Amino acid sequence: MLEIKQLVKSYGDGQPVLKGLNFATEGKALTAVIGSSGAGKSTMLRCINRLVTADSGEILFDGTDLLKLRGKALQNARRQIGMIFQAYNLVDRLTVMENVLSGRLGYVPFLQGALRRFSQDDIDHAYQLLQRVGLSQYVNQRCDELSGGERQRVGVARALMQDPRILLADEPTASLDPKTSERIMELIARLTEELHLPVLINLHNVAQAKHYAARIVGLKDGVIVFDGKPRDLTDDVLEQIYTGHEELEEQLHPHDEAVQEAAP
Amino acid sequence: MTRPADGSSVGTHYAWKRPHFIENPFVRFGLLTLAIGYLLYAMSSLEVDLQRIARGIPRAIQIFSGAIPPNFAARGSLIVSGFIESIQITLLATAAGVLLSIPFGFAAARNISILPFYGLGRAIIIVARSLHPVVLGVLFVKAVGFGAFAGVLTLVIYTLGFVGKLLAEAVEEIKYGQIEALKSAGAGYFTVLAYAVVPQIMPRLIGLTMYQLDINLRASAVIGLVGAGGIGNTLNSAFGRYDYGTASAILLVMIGIILVVETISGKLRRFTK
Amino acid sequence: MSVLTSGPLRNVTDDHFAWHRHSLKERVIRFLSFLTVGVVLVWTLGTIDVFWPWVWTAPEEIHDMFSRMMPPNYRTIPEIVPVLIETINIATIGTIFAVVISLPVAYLGARNVSPNVITLAVARVIIVASRSINTLIWALLFVAILGPGPLAGVLAIAFRSVGFMGKLVGESIEEIDWGPIEALQSSGSARGHIITYAVVPQIIPSFWAVAILRWDINIRESTVLGMVGAGGIGMLFQVAIDLFRWNTVSMVLVSIIVVVLFGEVVTAIVRRKLI
Numbered sequence: 001m002l003e004i005k006q007l008v009k010s011y012g013d014g015q016p017v018l019k020g021l022n023f024a025t026e027g028k029a030l031t032a033v034i035g036s037s038g039a040g041k042s043t044m045l046r047c048i049n050r051l052v053t054a055d056s057g058e059i060l061f062d063g064t065d066l067l068k069l070r071g072k073a074l075q076n077a078r079r080q081i082g083m084i085f086q087a088y089n090l091v092d093r094l095t096v097m098e099n100v101l102s103g104r105l106g107y108v109p110f111l112q113g114a115l116r117r118f119s120q121d122d123i124d125h126a127y128q129l130l131q132r133v134g135l136s137q138y139v140n141q142r143c144d145e146l147s148g149g150e151r152q153r154v155g156v157a158r159a160l161m162q163d164p165r166i167l168l169a170d171e172p173t174a175s176l177d178p179k180t181s182e183r184i185m186e187l188i189a190r191l192t193e194e195l196h197l198p199v200l201i202n203l204h205n206v207a208q209a210k211h212y213a214a215r216i217v218g219l220k221d222g223v224i225v226f227d228g229k230p231r232d233l234t235d236d237v238l239e240q241i242y243t244g245h246e247e248l249e250e251q252l253h254p255h256d257e258a259v260q261e262a263a264p
Numbered sequence: 265m266t267r268p269a270d271g272s273s274v275g276t277h278y279a280w281k282r283p284h285f286i287e288n289p290f291v292r293f294g295l296l297t298l299a300i301g302y303l304l305y306a307m308s309s310l311e312v313d314l315q316r317i318a319r320g321i322p323r324a325i326q327i328f329s330g331a332i333p334p335n336f337a338a339r340g341s342l343i344v345s346g347f348i349e350s351i352q353i354t355l356l357a358t359a360a361g362v363l364l365s366i367p368f369g370f371a372a373a374r375n376i377s378i379l380p381f382y383g384l385g386r387a388i389i390i391v392a393r394s395l396h397p398v399v400l401g402v403l404f405v406k407a408v409g410f411g412a413f414a415g416v417l418t419l420v421i422y423t424l425g426f427v428g429k430l431l432a433e434a435v436e437e438i439k440y441g442q443i444e445a446l447k448s449a450g451a452g453y454f455t456v457l458a459y460a461v462v463p464q465i466m467p468r469l470i471g472l473t474m475y476q477l478d479i480n481l482r483a484s485a486v487i488g489l490v491g492a493g494g495i496g497n498t499l500n501s502a503f504g505r506y507d508y509g510t511a512s513a514i515l516l517v518m519i520g521i522i523l524v525v526e527t528i529s530g531k532l533r534r535f536t537k
Numbered sequence: 538m539s540v541l542t543s544g545p546l547r548n549v550t551d552d553h554f555a556w557h558r559h560s561l562k563e564r565v566i567r568f569l570s571f572l573t574v575g576v577v578l579v580w581t582l583g584t585i586d587v588f589w590p591w592v593w594t595a596p597e598e599i600h601d602m603f604s605r606m607m608p609p610n611y612r613t614i615p616e617i618v619p620v621l622i623e624t625i626n627i628a629t630i631g632t633i634f635a636v637v638i639s640l641p642v643a644y645l646g647a648r649n650v651s652p653n654v655i656t657l658a659v660a661r662v663i664i665v666a667s668r669s670i671n672t673l674i675w676a677l678l679f680v681a682i683l684g685p686g687p688l689a690g691v692l693a694i695a696f697r698s699v700g701f702m703g704k705l706v707g708e709s710i711e712e713i714d715w716g717p718i719e720a721l722q723s724s725g726s727a728r729g730h731i732i733t734y735a736v737v738p739q740i741i742p743s744f745w746a747v748a749i750l751r752w753d754i755n756i757r758e759s760t761v762l763g764m765v766g767a768g769g770i771g772m773l774f775q776v777a778i779d780l781f782r783w784n785t786v787s788m789v790l791v792s793i794i795v796v797v798l799f800g801e802v803v804t805a806i807v808r809r810k811l812i
Binding site: 302303306309310311312313316317319320323324327349352353355356359388390391393394395398399402404406407408409411412413416417427475479482483485492493499503515518519522525 | 584591602669686687
């Protein structure tokens with residue numbers, strides 16, 4: 001479904017962050033992307049839905065090169081790709097319901113969206129999603145009154161509201177405490193399995209990656225250095241992926257009690 | 265949770281409307297009706313005479329054709345002297361006004377003042393703030409005659425109103441602990457002011473002064489219209505003579521000077537932070 | 538071993554320390570700034586075109602004028618009230634017009650959301666021109682075009698306020714959190730939706746604050762528009778001054794203060810409710 005070919009991206013005049021990246025989704029599984037900070041995980045994900053425009057290469061979504069799209073065509077492609085953000089990226093002053101419904105805006109004409117006149121279908125779907133993520137009691141609550149975990153659940157519901165064909169998640173749990181982090185990962189994993197939705201998640205927590213992902217991709221210095229099953233991700237391989245000693249130690253032997261407790 | 269492919273809807277239906285800003289429908293519609301009623305009444309009182317507006321269009325064209333190109337040459341020296349006078353008025357008035365605002369500002373701050381002074385200080389500042397500089401200009405011109413002196417007096421009072429109020433607010437916001445500490449060590453009233461209050465408000469005061477320079481410069485242009493000196497005088501006479509070329513020249517220079525002063529005062533403010 | 542030494546706390550034969558409140562660099566800067574300010578003021582005093590004998594008689598003259606104004610002439614109140622209401626109307630309608638125009642101008646003048654360089658430049662020019670020309674001067678212009686009356690006043694208020702609000706609202710647009718915008722972009726929303734859902738909700742509090750602040754300022758501005766013929770109480774004021782009716786003048790001043798205070802009260806109430 002999604003195929004990335006020779007993707008190159010550099011910021012400013014510095015070193016290129018992505019150096020000829022190649023990747024392709026396989027089936028409808030949950031794929032975790034791991035790597036140290038600066039390896040290019042976030043850039044890769046953001047290149048897919050064009051939040052960042054790559055310098056060269058191809059990003060084929062069902063055969064169409066996303067890098068060549070503009071205007072309405074790009075919008076139509078984007079609405080089929082859902083995204084969950086580390087900082088949730090909700091509109092804090094709007095209610096939970098409005099934020100969830102905003103996932104639908106790619107399909108709705110301007111006036112309807114502005115007046116909040118969504119179809120009965122959309123409203124029903126929104127309510128069901130809210131039930132499923134456990135936020136039914138917060139329908140008309142302002143998002144800035146919610147906790148971090150609750151906000152990310154709104155983010156999940158919003159992304160699923162798009163009826164996407166693929167889901168991207170950019171370190172969705174990095175801002176959450178370990179316990180909530182596990183709950184959110186659990187939610188994402190279960191929901192996407194039910195919906196048969198392929199997922200590409202950036203994770204900084206390798207233990208989580210191993211537990212939830214069917215396939216793990218390791219990024220280092222802008223290229224993929226590992227692509228395989230979780231059980232093939234040995235400590236040696238990890239050493240190669242994570243350059244800094246501290247980060248490596250942290251991944252191999254998490255010292256935080258809470259992290260260990262919450263680990264699956 | 266997934267939608268059926270054929271577009272049919274299955275399951276329970278929910279109703280949702282965006283919650284209103286004012287929940288109570290009576291209050292909401294009441295306020296809305298009042299607002300619309302007021303607007304309609306106010307607009308109708310505007311005396312919009314379409315005929316007059318129609319006659320205004322050729323006049324507007326006449327004005328704009330006279331205004332373009334701007335004529336710097338004809339009354340050039342008058343323009344320059346007018347602006348210099350405005351700048352002089354601004355500088356003197358800001359200096360004197362800020363100095364005057366200090367005692368008044370302190371008097372009008374509840375936490376360091378006693379009641380009679382507080383009342384008097386507040387009252388004077390309120391009066392100074394409420395009267396437009398043009399109003400003050402007219403009064404001072406009548407009292408002390410045309411020219412820059414009336415302009416300086418006007419802007420001194422204008423500054424007193426603005427800087428005085430903001431200064432009083434700044435004083436009311438300071439950490440009281442510092443005052444307490446000095447009082448408990450036996451320092452007298454003015455010593456406390458000098459050591460505890462002044463250092464806390466000094467940066468704010470400098471910022472306010474720079475801001476007020478900018479505001480006074482704009483005001484000085486206007487008070488000239490009523491004879492209180494500065495470029496406003498020149499502008500008024502230009503309009504009166506239908507000399508729109510000179511008028512637009514003056515306006516362009518005004519925009520330029522204000523921009524320059526704003527940039528400078530912005531940089532200075534950031535420098536003193 | 539204790540770090541504290543024993544002995545008297547103060548020993549006159551000890552070394553002396555020098556203490557300065559400001560470092561040398563600071564003192565130099567302070568000295569130079571004081572010097573500059575002093576020189577500028579002295580030059581200004583020396584060159585300003587003022588007839589100094591009149592300066593010394595000023596306190597007397599002011600006192601004289603003041604005593605003539607007392608007491609305010611209450612019988613002019615029926616004449617003043619309708620004009621006062623007109624003053625408020627001019628300020629209110631002018632502000633509303635300006636609000637409507639300034640929103641798109643603010644959007645186009647905000648670097649982070651403006652569609653292209655041209656719209657940014659045009660919006661910025663509009664804002665600068667509007668801000669740099671005083672309300673009263675705009676009023677002069679509109680009276681020259683449309684003739685005297687409150688319409689000229691409303692337009693003058695509106696044209697001045699567009700720049701004020703455009704700049705402040707534009708600045709608050711430039712400071713918004715970009716995250717929600719990215720989220721809506723990535724889900725395929727058109728620009729219109731992004732503005733309504735991600736930009737507008739973030740700037741609403743500051744928008745109301747700016748609008749109500751400008752209305753407050755505009756009430757003050759409206760009190761003098763009548764002096765160039767653009768409606769409001771300014772005309773009454775000018776006439777009373779020209780006819781030397783000092784008691785009426787003071788009554789007008791009192792009523793101006795009342796109207797401005799009314800504006801402040803309403804502003805305070807609205808601020809509490811909306812922000």
